Amino acid sequence: MKTEAGTAQSVLILAIETSCDETAVAVVKDGHEVLSSIISSQIEIHRAYGGVVPEVASRKHVEVITLIIEEALSAAGIKPEQLTAVAVTQGPGLVGALLVGVVAAKSLALAWGKPLIGTHHIAGHIYANRLVAELQYPNMTLVVSGGHTELVHMEREGEFRIIGRTRDDAVGEAYDKVARALGFPYPGGPHVDRLAREAAAAVPLPRVWLEHDSYDFSFSGLKSAVLNVVNQSKMKGLTPDVAGIARGFQESVVEVLVEKAVRAVRSCNARQLLLCGGVAANVGLRTALTSRCKAEGIELIIPPPIYCTDNAAMIGAAAYVKWQHDGGTPLDMVADPGFSLEKWSVAAY
Structure with missing residues (x-):
């Protein structure tokens, strides 16, 4: 049954993605409906170097992460108390960049009293497909x-x-x-x-x-x-x-x-x-x-190109699957640049 955003029947996830050179935050409903998706790209900054500079990427994430979170919530018309959980890319990726997102997500989860969902970056890319079609x-x-x-x-x-x-x-x-x-x-x-x-x-x-x-x-x-x-x-x-x-x-x-x-x-x-x-x-x-x-x-x-490149909506889609099967992640989780996709599989299997 279709429900309005914020009701008890809806799962609303604030998702954060900072694995490389995009600072992205999204609000995703029930694992497939994107209420907002905000992406701050660093391409122009790194172009001068011919590739991503990890230290520069980390600093830029720190500079904009709070603003992007606020913008994503505002665009979705969602207040923190309406959220079900906070999800974040745990890995793989650049360790410094991952840390920015993980620290931000842990802080929000603690401040808002919400569960945390550590999410695999590639699982996110895979489940970006669920944003456009039902998977079989x-x-x-x-x-x-x-x-x-x-x-x-x-x-x-x-x-x-x-x-x-x-x-x-x-x-x-x-x-x-x-x-x-x-x-x-x-x-x-x-x-x-x-x-x-x-x-x-x-x-x-x-x-x-x-x-x-x-x-x-x-x-x-x-x-x-x-x-x-x-x-x-x-x-x-x-x-x-x-x-x-x-x-x-x-x-x-x-x-x-x-x-x-x-x-x-x-x-x-x-x-x-x-x-x-x-x-x-x-x-x-x-x-x-x-x-x-x-x-x-x-x-x-x-998926359309906007969901092919790094974004947070895909993290929200994958986090929903993890939440449905395994629930949240302990708050002592750490950023893992070598995170295994197969080990991230839901515990039911």
Whole structure:
């Protein structure tokens, strides 16, 4: 039964996300309805350094966290006493950045007398899909971000099993490194994506499949192949075909991601394929995966770009699952930059 925000039947979670370079706070109702989602990005600050500087990120979180919390509550029209719990990203992420969010969440939980829910960052990305569609189990998730490339099987709600992961660079990291080699600023992924779609032809680049039955990924060799093409062109006194290289790189990445994701869905009899993480905003990947899933008869769920990049609404969605199964987290929890997704699975399993 649909209820109004703040009634006893509703679960209202204030969620905080500070794992990297976005300070984000959201209010989420019943794990899927976003009442507010405020994001303060640091991209312009870190662009000058060519990547995220952890110490700078932590300081900026400290500067804005209180204001973002107040703005999220105001935008949702919610008072602290109406909240069910306070959730926060416990890990993984940059330890200094995580600490800012964890300390803020603990302080609010104590001050307001609310339970605390420590939440896994990647679980948040996965459950961002529940903000746009009802999830069915078992399902398969392709996680693609700056720090993670994984295939995650969920047999039941809140149960995570990683069946494949990157052995070196994450896909988002590879995009940024290739973009830098092609002369683009941080973050480089959107530049490579745009050029790849504009290029007339692709510069041929290798596909890294690893063992025939492996669901793991590897992108460091592909990155090196791009550098070789660029350097060989310069040694010959030629201008590198930047657009063609971007297209060749993206086609190589996308083909491997799509093929392994579809194979994983079939092998695990998954009812849905979910896409999540910052690279899920990549137009080339979204288009290719949509086309392939349509041809294969696989139900595909992809959040809108605003819920692909780091945000707090996804943390509220994942925290709701944890709350329903396990309740709150002890107040002595600590920020964990190496937090295990599989160990965060709900206790019922």
